[in-house]
Amino acid sequence: DIQMTQSPSTLSASVGDRVTITCRASQRISSWLAWYQQKPGKVPKVLMYKASTLQSGVPSRFSGSGSGTEFTLTISSLQPDDFATYYCQQYDSYPSTFGQGTKLEIK
């Protein structure tokens, strides 16, 4: 199975900051990676797929990059609505696997 490892597990930042979350795969997954945002008590929402394709309706301050085994999600200027937990997911092969999550907190 492909293991997905996110870092950091927790990130404290302020409104307006630029933040980056990293996701590493235990083997090459080409660009078959998605990013999700989950707020407390809410359903996960896809932000990005194929590593860098922004889902319709997602603000352009979100961007994704990477291929192979290392990927990043960047938020260019944090907004109050962005404080949430973020997950990466590989869909190169089954079983599909998620990273453990990165909780983005207000500093």
Added chain:
Amino acid sequence: EVQLVESGGVVVQPGGSLRLSCAASGFTFDDYSMHWVRQAPGKGLEWVSVITWDGDSTYYADSVKGRFTISRDNSKNSLYLQMNSLRIEDSALYYCVKNGPYTNPGWFDPWGQGTLVTVSS
């Protein structure tokens, strides 16, 4: 608008069985693979199972293989998860999720609201 509505979550004893259902609407159900993903309280996301559009292929997480069975009825736009030999660690919110377009495996969009399964004596 795509809608996925799960049902069937209850409190069940260890070793018991349960069948979850998901009613889909707003899209051509038999064009898409469908998944179950779960989330234990306060924990991360865990993919559980997938079934292809025609029901011919299914895959499972190792943690549920041999105990859970995914199925679908395209005539009823419905997805199911039969859960047997339930364990305390199966307690979670179970989400019904549609596979994204163009790829299989794929990303997950959208997600249902989830149905809560609690395994407890």
